[in-house]
Amino acid sequence: MSLMTLATTITGGHDPDYYAGRADAHDEHTQGAALHVLDHRAHVIADLHPAPLYAAGYAARVLELRAETAAITAAETELAHDNAPTATS
Structure with a gap:
């Protein structure tokens, strides 16, 4: 079972798609996706996703x-x- 990170409804005037993209990238990283x-995925999303702000949030x-x-x-x-042993002569 996985938990979904949701963008809040109060976004301070910013587009919720941006925060949804950020949340998805965060969730995927938390689930073990490598950088x-x-x-x-960010490059693919930038090319194919219909919401540019979602792609911007994901990439950010x-x-x-x-x-x-x-x-x-x-x-x-x-x-x-700093903790490496030093050579002594």
């Missing part, structure tokens, strides 16, 4: 996920470098 898969969330992953990787790399 390269989400990136491919994928870009955020890429930035989050890059930041985590950088932090883990720095931590590993």
Whole structure:
């Protein structure tokens, strides 16, 4: 059983399709879809989806996920470098 993330009815004047696209990208990532898969889906959605703002929301969330992953990787790399054993002569 899966849970659906819904866009709220109060969107502050923004199109609900945008938030539906963001929610779908978030849900797919949470369910285990890899970033390269989400990136491919974003390109397909941009070409084929009838609601441009849905495609924009989906792509925006994928870009955020890429930035989050890059930041985590950088932090883990720095931590590993700081904790790496040093060579003694």
